[in-house]
Amino acid sequence: MQSLTKQCLSIIKTRPQESHKGTFGRTVLVGGNAQFGGAIMMSTEACVNAGSGLTTVVTDSKNHQALHARMPEAMTVDWQDKEVCDAVLASADVILMGPGLGEDEKSRELLTYVLQEQTEDQLLVIDGSAITLVAQNNEQLPYPKQTIFTPHQMEWQRLSGIKIADQTEEMNQAIQQKLEATIVLKSHRTEIYSNTGCFYNPLGNPGMATGGTGDTLAGIIAGFLAQFPHSVDTINAAVYLHSYIADQIAHDNYVVLPTKISQALPYWMKKFEI
Ligand SMILES: NC(=O)C1=CN([C@@H]2O[C@H](COP(=O)(O)OP(=O)(O)OC[C@H]3O[C@@H](n4cnc5c(N)ncnc54)[C@H](OP(=O)(O)O)[C@@H]3O)[C@@H](O)[C@H]2O)[C@@H](O)CC1
Numbered sequence: 001m002q003s004l005t006k007q008c009l010s011i012i013k014t015r016p017q018e019s020h021k022g023t024f025g026r027t028v029l030v031g032g033n034a035q036f037g038g039a040i041m042m043s044t045e046a047c048v049n050a051g052s053g054l055t056t057v058v059t060d061s062k063n064h065q066a067l068h069a070r071m072p073e074a075m076t077v078d079w080q081d082k083e084v085c086d087a088v089l090a091s092a093d094v095i096l097m098g099p100g101l102g103e104d105e106k107s108r109e110l111l112t113y114v115l116q117e118q119t120e121d122q123l124l125v126i127d128g129s130a131i132t133l134v135a136q137n138n139e140q141l142p143y144p145k146q147t148i149f150t151p152h153q154m155e156w157q158r159l160s161g162i163k164i165a166d167q168t169e170e171m172n173q174a175i176q177q178k179l180e181a182t183i184v185l186k187s188h189r190t191e192i193y194s195n196t197g198c199f200y201n202p203l204g205n206p207g208m209a210t211g212g213t214g215d216t217l218a219g220i221i222a223g224f225l226a227q228f229p230h231s232v233d234t235i236n237a238a239v240y241l242h243s244y245i246a247d248q249i250a251h252d253n254y255v256v257l258p259t260k261i262s263q264a265l266p267y268w269m270k271k272f273e274i
């Protein structure tokens with residue numbers, strides 16, 4: 001397994017002068033039920049700050065006002081409004097599904113719907129509740145090689161069937177090869193399993209053990225994939241930068257607020273751009 005270094009951030013390129021918002025990708029985020037609105041808001045804040053050109057959030061209408069107040073850069077769609085959802089999903093370069101989605105019947109329906117709508121040129125990031133639902137329903141992925149799962153260890157146990165104590169590199173790799181999707185296995189030291197190699201993130205700190213840090217990572221991954229190459233290098237960079245920023249914040253903060261990571265993204269991306 002290859003340890004990531006600062007070198008992995010070299011995918012962050014200076015933006016071309018001749019560009020517009022469409023140049024940096026359209027991301028659609030699906031999640032946030034009445035209970036977990038904060039999760040999709042944190043993913044959105046991360047995604048926009050990571051540089052997604054256009055970001056639309058498909059969520060329970062209860063979350064729209066708070067989301068707009070926090071992040072007016074993002075557009076919102078009521079997840080009951082199928083016609084608008086159809087159009088918005090069709091326009092996406094990257095879809096992030098799952099932060100705060102919940103596990104009830106409506107959540108299940110939405111997951112099935114998004115899997116049906118995904119096209120062969122769209123990437124799908126599956127996080128949080130959506131991972132649990134894929135496992136429970138044994139959902140088949142339409143495009144496994146264009147799918148990225150971002151489980152924590154318990155979500156990976158549900159998806160892979162490997163108990164947390166048995167989640168060794170060999171076992172994880174074997175299931176990844178069967179799934180063919182990329183796996184970002186989160187823990188205090190996150191590992192990335194992909195069709196082209198396995199990587200280890202040496203950064204991160206216990207200040208990150210706060211609800212929403214994973215929702216934030218999922219948003220960064222989606223935002224990076226919207227504008228940078230569709231490859232594991234881009235996912236590695238997102239994982240590394242998320243922890244790198246958290247480590248900077250932890251120098252003088254006992255707790256690393258997920259939203260602070262998001263707010264620091266434009267600054268650090270500017271520092272690392274080449
Ligand atoms: N503000 C909001 O709206 C927020 C909304 N959120 C949304 O909530 C939804 C449910 O997500 P979830 O992760 O909270 O619940 P679940 O999938 O049941 O996992 C927890 C179980 O797994 C276990 N566990 C073992 N190893 C672990 C590890 N390394 N990392 C983490 N857990 C580990 C853990 O063990 P324990 O804590 O008991 O020791 C516990 O038994 C999801 O959609 C998410 O987006 C959250 O993001 C929070 C902020």
Ligand SMILES: Nc1ncnc2c1ncn2[C@@H]1O[C@H](COP(=O)(O)OP(=O)(O)O)[C@@H](O)[C@H]1O
Pocket residue numbers: 128151152186187188189190203204205206207208209210211212213214215216217
């Ligand atoms: N002790 C720790 N050291 C380093 N990173 C941590 C630690 N605890 C949590 N993290 C990071 O925080 C994130 C937690 O993700 P997740 O459990 O999905 O959170 P949530 O769903 O609440 O947003 C992961 O990126 C994980 O690597």
Ligand SMILES: [Mg+2]
Pocket residue numbers: 127128152214215
């Ligand atoms: Mg999570």
